[in-house]
Amino acid sequence: MEHWSDEQLLAEARRSEAAFEVLMRRHLPRVHLLAHHLVGRGAANDVVQEVLMSVHRGLRSFRGDAQFSTWLHRVTLNACYKALWARPSLPLDDTPDLVASSDPVHVGEIADLRARLAWAFAQLPADQREAVALRELSSLEYQEIAQVLGVELGTVKSRISRGRQALRKLLIKEGVTP
Template structure:
């Protein structure tokens, strides 16, 4: 299954048959990391696992309706952003116990500083308007280019660029206001 393209896996996973489950699992393995990065950057590391689970539940339910007019990854990013928006609407603020695990347990001071920085960044991202947060997440966390972001969000290229510029400026202001030098 790992040798198949996304389009081939989607076709197999969307139809009843002996390969349906294996094809869907291959899609999950291939894209879960990317979905998690987007979710963690949007809702915070503590809520990202729940969002990833919701994304793939939604993908499984609606895969039959995927028309293939866009790439699967484009559709998946849209589903991910929708799940992130839903999670943010339910949980406006993450509790401190949801802060990310320290990256370097052998250096508690550095690990604590990194966890604090990630939590501050997640807080600042949650303060942005959704349209700015979405373009920043897709560009900085997913690494999509401007044209791909435009396709995912259904926007003009100029709109993507201006939202990205405004989002970066707002994020810089928010971070500076809480003592983080971007």
């Protein structure tokens, strides 16, 4: 099953928990990364659990009008909104993951950079943050992002462009060279 396409796994996952697990294992790293950057590490695990339950419940009714990954990203965004609505003061990044390093200065620099990036990302308007996250963190194509967000392709391009420009300005203002 590991080598099956998403479509094959999706068809089988409606009958088999094993296929569902393979399908979700394939996509969960990107789901978790997106959730982490939209709601913070502390809430990301809860969002991922919500996504798993929602996808499992909605699997039989998924018509396949869009790609599975497109639908999954929409479910993830909805779960992120739900988490943010429940706790509007949710921190974007609780404590940064640090790479293994024996150099405390290097670890401190990475922590500082991640904190500044998290802060800048949190400053973006929600529509730009979504579009940039789907492109840069989930590596979706522009057309896929348009489907996930339910907007025109030009709108996606504009949001990503404006979001990147805003991030660049915020990071320069904070003394980070993007």
